[in-house]
Amino acid sequence: MTEALSTAQLYLDGITVSFDGFKALNALSLVIEPGELRTIIGPNGAGKTTMMDVITGKTRPDSGTALFEGRHDLTRLDEPAIANLGIGRKFQKPTVFENLTVEENLELALKDDRRIRHTLFRRLDDEQAGRLERVLGEIGLMHRRHDLAGLLSHGQKQWLEIGMLLVHDPRLILLDEPVAGMTDAETAATADLITRLAQYHTIVVVEHDMAFVRSLGAKVTVLHEGSVLAEGSIDAVQNHPRVIEVYLGR
Incomplete structure (x- = not known):
């Protein structure tokens, strides 16, 4: 995989993680190119969550x-x-501040000071305000x-939680089962949102819903027992x- 090292957005090679003798990841190797939309599937225990835990520290x-x-x-850096x-x-489960407005949630995500009392009373600068407006439009929650x-x-x-990532203009976005618990209409809207965002961001989606995976039209990586089974x-x-x-077939 060394040929891909110079161009890859994300490069994993031989990643092994063990918990009490059980190999959650077993020499996992994966290359994600800049601007790529990739979906990751696999049965429970395949190593999908552990993979994302390694990527995020x-x-x-x-x-x-x-x-x-x-x-x-990434192995030497903290979260x-x-x-x-x-x-x-x-x-998978959204962690928004339910007692704050949609806009206040995005403002809170925008600012470095994560203490609510101080953050909400500090004005956004023009660049931040413009970014917040763009994100509200992108996630369809302007109204x-x-x-x-x-x-x-x-849904x-x-x-909104995706928006709380977007305000930071991330270069790599990891989404863990983004359509779990959604209605069919919300699932379709989420597929549209992700494909639009993939024009500007590198995105990795971990998902069980095969119809949703198909709708994204992206390259699929299948994990099994902590390594890549097929791509x-x-x-x-x-x-x-x-x-x-x-x-x-299970």
């Missing part, structure tokens, strides 16, 4: 290489330092900007004999 691997943009060693590089992660986040639907809360189009991986055996 939550988990240190036992061995292997994890580089961002060819020069930042805040990795976030400052431009890597943003959205977990809800003054509503409390607690009043949003589940809208997910979009390719959704049709290619769905017809891969080993994938059928260990995942899709």
